[in-house]
Amino acid sequence: KKAISLNPKNISNYIDLGKLYRNWNKYTEAEEMFKKAMKINPDSDSLYSYGLGYLYRDEGKLDQALVMFEKALELNPENDFNYMSMGDIYRDLGRYDESEQMFKKALEMNPHSESYIGLGYLYSFQGKDDQAEEAFKKYLILIKPKSEVYFGLGNIYVRGNRLSEAEDMFKKAIDLNPTLGAYTSLSQLYEKEGRMTEAKEMRAKADQYNVKKK
Numbered sequence: 001k002k003a004i005s006l007n008p009k010n011i012s013n014y015i016d017l018g019k020l021y022r023n024w025n026k027y028t029e030a031e032e033m034f035k036k037a038m039k040i041n042p043d044s045d046s047l048y049s050y051g052l053g054y055l056y057r058d059e060g061k062l063d064q065a066l067v068m069f070e071k072a073l074e075l076n077p078e079n080d081f082n083y084m085s086m087g088d089i090y091r092d093l094g095r096y097d098e099s100e101q102m103f104k105k106a107l108e109m110n111p112h113s114e115s116y117i118g119l120g121y122l123y124s125f126q127g128k129d130d131q132a133e134e135a136f137k138k139y140l141i142l143i144k145p146k147s148e149v150y151f152g153l154g155n156i157y158v159r160g161n162r163l164s165e166a167e168d169m170f171k172k173a174i175d176l177n178p179t180l181g182a183y184t185s186l187s188q189l190y191e192k193e194g195r196m197t198e199a200k201e202m203r204a205k206a207d208q209y210n211v212k213k214k
Contacts, residue, residue, distance in 0.1 A: 011042060012131050013036035013050050014034065015047060022055050027059055048072035049069060053068035084103060086098075112142060114143075118130045119132075120136040136156075147174075150172040151173040154186075163193060166189055168169060171186070183203075
């Protein structure tokens with residue numbers, strides 16, 4: 001807010017604040033910031049991708065999100081992020097072939113794109129676990145450790161009954177960014193192995209996480 005007061009014509013300040021509101025689940029405030037940014041520059045592709053597109057996606061308004069992502073791509077087809085965004089929304093809509101094409105296009109433009117994560121989850125949703133594992137591992141090798149990548153690998157390993165590897169992945173995910181999903185998955189893994197004391201500890205941590213997020 002201070003940045004906006006110092007420079008009220010800088011669209012990036014409104015988009016950044018809108019993203020913060022979105023991350024805090026304050027969707028009305030987020031949309032207000034993005035629409036203020038639109039009044040300053042309606043031709044900014046970031047406004048429609050980073051901003052309104054992912055806001056509507058988080059709210060479950062997938063058709064509206066698709067329109068925003070299409071607008072961003074139309075405005076700037078040279079930005080690999082806009083192809084990745086299209087990959088995300090196509091995956092959510094079950095348009096898997098188009099999703100894969102968009103993620104691969106983003107990776108052609110930028111080999112260090114976050115699209116490896118998108119591809120990993122796309123393949124995982126389709127039960128293509130070998131391809132999902134390959135995509136996730138490429139991200140870890142080429143880019144950086146990331147919680148959601150370890151979480152994705154953990155789920156793949158659980159399905160493959162590779163429980164020791166799954167445990168390692170969920171722990172790494174928690175170390176980087178504790179989430180309800182990681183705590184819950186690790187608890188369920190411990191239950192599957194009959195490690196009830198550890199499962200109870202993870203459930204308690206999941207409950208504590210839930211309380212903090214409310």
